[in-house]
Amino acid sequence: MPTFLCGAVPARDNPLCDNRLVPLSSTCLCLLLKTGGDGTREVLLGRKKTGFGTGKIVALGGHVEPGESAAEAAAREVKEESGIRVTQGSLVFAAHVTFRFPAHPSWDMEVAIFAAADWAGEAAESEEISPAWFPVAALPFDQMWDDAPHWLPRVLAGERLRATFSYADDNQTVAAATIAPLTNGADEAAR
Numbered sequence: 001m002p003t004f005l006c007g008a009v010p011a012r013d014n015p016l017c018d019n020r021l022v023p024l025s026s027t028c029l030c031l032l033l034k035t036g037g038d039g040t041r042e043v044l045l046g047r048k049k050t051g052f053g054t055g056k057i058v059a060l061g062g063h064v065e066p067g068e069s070a071a072e073a074a075a076r077e078v079k080e081e082s083g084i085r086v087t088q089g090s091l092v093f094a095a096h097v098t099f100r101f102p103a104h105p106s107w108d109m110e111v112a113i114f115a116a117a118d119w120a121g122e123a124a125e126s127e128e129i130s131p132a133w134f135p136v137a138a139l140p141f142d143q144m145w146d147d148a149p150h151w152l153p154r155v156l157a158g159e160r161l162r163a164t165f166s167y168a169d170d171n172q173t174v175a176a177a178t179i180a181p182l183t184n185g186a187d188e189a190a191r
Contacts, residue, residue, distance in 0.1 A: 024098065024108050024109055024110045025063065025107075025108065025109040025110070026063070026064040026070070026109070026110055026112075027061060027062060027063050027064060027073075027109045027110070027111045027112075028061045028062070028064055028070045028071075028073045028074040028077065028111060028112045028113070028114065029058075029059040029060065029061035029074070029111055029112075029113045029114070030059065030060050030061055030074040030075075030077065030078050030086065030091065030113075030114045030115075030116060031043050031044070031059055031094070031113065031114070031115045031116070031155065031156065032044040032060070032078065032082075032084060032086065032115075032116055032117075032119055033115060033116065033117045033136075033156075034117070034133065036133070036135070040135050040136075040137070041135070041136040041137070041156075042133040042134060042135055042136060043059075043133070043134055043136055043139075043156060044060065044082065044084070044123055044131055044132075044133055044134075045057050045058060045059055045060075045131070045132065045134050045139075045140075045144075046058060046060060046081065046082070046123075046129035046130055046131035046132060047129065047130040047132070047143075048128070048129060049127065049128055049129060049130060050127065050128050051128065052107070053145065056143060056144055056145060057134075057140050057143045057144050058129075058144065058145070059113075059152075060077055060078050060081045060082055060129060060131070061073075061074060061077050061078075061081075061111070062077040062080075062081075064112075069088075070112035070114075071088045071091050071093075071112075071114065072088055074086075074088075074091055074112070074114045075087060075088050075091065078119075080126065080128075081126050081128050081129040081131070082121075082123045082124060082126065082129065082131045083121055083122065083123065083124040083126070084119050084120065084121040084122070084123055085119060085120045085121050086116045086118070086119040086120075087118075090116045090117075090118040090119060091114040091115070091116050092114060092115050092116065093112065093113075093114055093160070094113045094114060094115045094155045094160055094161075095111075095112075095113040095151060095155050095160060095161045095162065095163065095182065096110070096111070096112060096113070096161075096162045096163075096182065097110075097111045097113060097147075097151060097162075097163045097164070097165065098110050098111070098163070098164040098165070099111065099147070099164075099165050099167070100164065100165065100166040100167065101167045101171055102166065102167070102169070103167075103168075103169040103170075103171055104171055107171070113155060115155065115156075136153075136156045139152060139153070146167075146172060146173050146174045147163075147165040147174050147177070150163070150165070150174070150177055150179065151163050151179060154179075159181075160181065160182035161179055161180065161181060161182050162179075162180050162181075162182050162183075163177065163178060163179040163180070164177065164178045165177050
């Protein structure tokens with residue numbers, strides 16, 4: 001992976017390029033849940049076909065547009081990416097996760113994560129995502145971002161959390177992580 005430069009100095013070593021000074025992109029994810037015919041709990045994920053994370057299996061979601069709440073964005077993104085309709089009122093705020101990419105600060109983001117068991121429609125492939133239902137007990141972590149095993153099972157088990165993941169220079173491997181319980185009232189900011 002190439003080293004990204006800001007001036008003549010690697011970005012991580014130049015205070016003018018310190019990613020702590022770059023506004024974080026505001027994004028959202030939505031974990032749709034259902035019980036399969038055999039009683040197995042499942043979550044809707046999808047293979048990313050374009051853009052950030054192409055080829056990886058990810059949760060549905062995307063950028064929060066100006067003037068839009070994270071919950072509004074989550075409902076909109078689920079519809080755009082899978083055709084499934086979920087109302088803002090059906091979304092349960094589950095986590096706030098910050099992702100840091102010191103070697104590529106423009107990828108840094110804050111993510112509001114929601115879960116929903118009340119939704120309508122059938123998942124359909126879009127230009128961006130090829131959705132599929134996965135058993136919660138058998139998630140495809142080997143095809144997901146490196147952070148997923150640290151937080152996704154906990155959120156799917158009903159835990160509410162706040163986490164920060166900092167990626168290594170390869171932008172693929174988690175170098176450091178902090179995970180803590182989410183304090184009461186933290187979900188109000190996401191709505």
